[in-house]
Amino acid sequence: MLRRSFLSRFPAAAALFGLSDQKTLDSPPASPFEPAKHSQDDWFDALPGKHRVVFDTWTAAKFPDSMQFANNIFRGNKDGYQLSEKDVAIVIVTRHGATPFAFNDAMWAKYGKPFGERTELIDSKTNKVPTANPHAARLGALLKQGVHLAVCNLTTRSLSQRLADLSGTEAEEVYKELTTNTLGNAHFVPAGVVGVTRAQEHGYSLISIG
Secondary structure, three states, X not given: OHXXXXXXXXXXXXXXXXXXXXXXXXXXXXXXXXXXXXXXXXXXXXXXXXXXXXXXXXXXXOHHHHHHHHHHHHHHHHHHHOOOHHXXXXXXXXXXXXXXXXXXXHHHHHHHHHHHHHHOOOEOOOOEOOOOOOOHHHHHHHXXXXXXXXXXXXXXXXXXXXXXXXXXXXXXXXXXXXXXXXXXXXXXXXXXXXXXXXXXXXXXXXXXXX
């Protein structure tokens, strides 16, 4: 007791002999991190499904892989677990160079050249930039199966300004035109990278495509 009383007068010595403050030893562990939830992201939870997957796509060249792998997700869950398409929630994030694929053929017919610049795509048959969304049919089939798109708003704003400069119109006018001419099941997220992280915070497993 005398030894303990003596060492308690010297914190460093007490720590050396394992006699640190009992309150520190008994303090509760820190609570696990819980991300804040925002109403703008409620749609992530509104999608039905026992399993959740998000694809992050940002280059035109790799975008077809996201559609192939989304099909594989559906098929693998059906063959291996006897799950239906409604049992799996899939979100494809279109950002950066992949953003134009979220827009319908009407927008590609009107803005095919600048879309081609953004995606760096050339139609192999005409050697020109596409005048229709080259993935509309395949992507549209996935959307009918329940896949949803998360579209980068930052890139859409950038495209709107570029298209407005080329056409001599107002950027806000073009922005409204683009946002009302997406393929089905499209949701605009503040930025594609934000959409990717929010999806993970809502329990979606990430598959990064490029």
